[in-house]
Amino acid sequence: MPSRRFAFLPSPRALTAAAAAGVLALSLTACTTAPSTEGAQRIDASATAEAPTPEPSEGAEDVAADEGMAAAFAERDRFLADQQQPLDGSPLVAKTPAQIELVTAQREYVESQGATWDANAESITLALPLDACETSILNGHAIDVETFRAHVNSSPLIDAVSGGDPQAIEGAVSMMVFGTRFICPDDAAQWESAWSETDGVY
Secondary structure, three states: OOOOOOOOOOOOOHHHHHHOOOOOOOOOOOOOOOOOOOOOOEOOOOOOOEOOOOOOOOOHHHHHHHHHHHHHHHHHHHHHHHHOOOOOOOOOOOOOHHHHHHHHHHHHHHHHOOOOOOHHHHHHHHHHHHHHHHHHHHOOOOOOHHHHHHHHHHOHHHHHHHOOOHHHHHHHHHHHHHHHHHHOHHHHHHHHHHHHHHOOOO
16 A cells, blocks of 8 residues: 555535445446448439448447447446445445455544544445446556546545545545455555556646
8 A cells, every 4th residue: 555545534525425425427438430421322323312321330349349338337237236335325334344344444544543433434435445446347447547537536526525625635535545455456556556656646
């Protein structure tokens, strides 16, 4: 784990984030084949009606992209089901062994800093890495600095939790990255590496 780990102390504004934790808005643009620009062929020299232009066939790259996207969404759905968390905006509570281990570690750290732990802190502790792990899945498990920054800057959860305060943003990011070690450990190294490379500049 990078050395820039901070204790994350939830603010009252974090209640809004917890309520929205289960709502993960996703927007992916599918690849499409451009329509043919060739004119329709005439049936014969004397015909005045044109035959309909055949629909362009989907290229191999487009098919592969569509299949890859479908596979990513299917993996995302399995991931969410395995996490056993509500998707209706209800507060999150640790359920799986990995989630319990994460919450225990974060609670011990927060309390060691003299702060108070509560249900809201638990919900946010879970929501941040769950969101990051979903981003990993939908990006083919390839997280670099650009993807990392895009995630941080577009996350309504991080925005609501931090209120735009730079120190609070860094605290939320540190919790998110730390949490990937438990929620999606195979992707954690990429999140940690990308976080280190940003040097706190998002």
